[in-house]
Amino acid sequence: MLDIQPVKSTPHPSIHNCIDDVIFSVALWLGRDCKYMYGNAWELSFTKQRLPGQPLIECVSIPQTSMEYLAAYHGINLRFVERDDPAMDRTFMLNLLETRLASGMPVLLGFDSYSCPWCKAYKRLHTSHACLAIGLDRSGNKIYLMDAYYGRPIESLDFDYFEQSSHFYGLFTLCDEALLPIDRSNILRTTLTSTEEHVQPSLVGEHIRAYADAYLETDMIISESPEYMFMRSMKIPISRARYSIFLEAVSEELSLPALQEISVRYQEAAEQWLFIHQWMIKCLSSGNKPSQRKKVHQKLFELAHLEEQLLHELADIAGL
Numbered sequence: 001m002l003d004i005q006p007v008k009s010t011p012h013p014s015i016h017n018c019i020d021d022v023i024f025s026v027a028l029w030l031g032r033d034c035k036y037m038y039g040n041a042w043e044l045s046f047t048k049q050r051l052p053g054q055p056l057i058e059c060v061s062i063p064q065t066s067m068e069y070l071a072a073y074h075g076i077n078l079r080f081v082e083r084d085d086p087a088m089d090r091t092f093m094l095n096l097l098e099t100r101l102a103s104g105m106p107v108l109l110g111f112d113s114y115s116c117p118w119c120k121a122y123k124r125l126h127t128s129h130a131c132l133a134i135g136l137d138r139s140g141n142k143i144y145l146m147d148a149y150y151g152r153p154i155e156s157l158d159f160d161y162f163e164q165s166s167h168f169y170g171l172f173t174l175c176d177e178a179l180l181p182i183d184r185s186n187i188l189r190t191t192l193t194s195t196e197e198h199v200q201p202s203l204v205g206e207h208i209r210a211y212a213d214a215y216l217e218t219d220m221i222i223s224e225s226p227e228y229m230f231m232r233s234m235k236i237p238i239s240r241a242r243y244s245i246f247l248e249a250v251s252e253e254l255s256l257p258a259l260q261e262i263s264v265r266y267q268e269a270a271e272q273w274l275f276i277h278q279w280m281i282k283c284l285s286s287g288n289k290p291s292q293r294k295k296v297h298q299k300l301f302e303l304a305h306l307e308e309q310l311l312h313e314l315a316d317i318a319g320l
Helices: 018-030 067-074 090-102 159-165 187-192 201-217 226-233 235-254 257-285 290-318
Strands: 076-082 107-112 128-137 142-147 152-158 166-174
Touching: 018 076, 018 107, 018 128, 018 166, 067 076, 090 107, 090 128, 090 159, 090 166, 107 159, 128 152, 142 159, 152 159, 159 166, 187 235, 187 290, 201 290, 226 235, 226 257, 235 257, 257 290
Parallel strands: none
Antiparallel strands: 076 166, 107 128, 107 166, 128 142, 142 152
16 A cells, blocks of 8 residues: 555645646655646637537637656656557456556546545536545455545545546656756746747737637527536636646746746636636526626636736746
């Protein structure tokens, strides 16, 4: 049994992510950091609805946590694998877990939270959740999990029951720390330079305004439960909280006090995004009145201006 304690990826009680929490927990257990994996979290883009009735939040693209930065700056490799091959059956998973755990390395496991007894979505919503496999009793058919998101150090489940709901896994390996870059003074410049033309710091505000306009103009309907809609909308506040953590880490390492101030403002932006999406769902559930939607639209424009200003300041600091 591996002794890995649960760690939250952000200080906010609700603005965090289960996979991020697992990575933070493993990084601390390994004696390493992981905050630079959030270097791309400033990115946001919006595309027009491709299908009638498509939820607007699906048109907003937020980058995944960067596994490239996690490996390059912290020496932690995490490779995700979808269980979409029939060969990845019960025996395959048992052998994989047994081998990995025997080598002293945990395994990230993704599964349907509908089947997780301690999840809020248990028997209510089909959503994806992730825990860390820290032990296995093959003869007793038990798997032992650490759930960082819910702060549970150890939970045991019947393996057959759990395995049926598990749809992906993640494998951790370590790089030699001696191979990591020594000079990280250009990390801000590097992470602000996107390879995609439509995702640039100067365009984020424009994308947020396009999202705001689409919200005002679209005849939105309730196509799913408010709770599920809220869960889907969390990706934006989480991304802003992630970037706040990244900037705080860079500020500490490179002694740049200006980044600490911007970090605080990104955390405030995360909380504003959270509030706005709560407001959107409340409006939708109470008649979707045009007067209320106009107020939400105005708040989104204010957020667009804030993020434009913050990214402009960061570009100046980075010399872009």
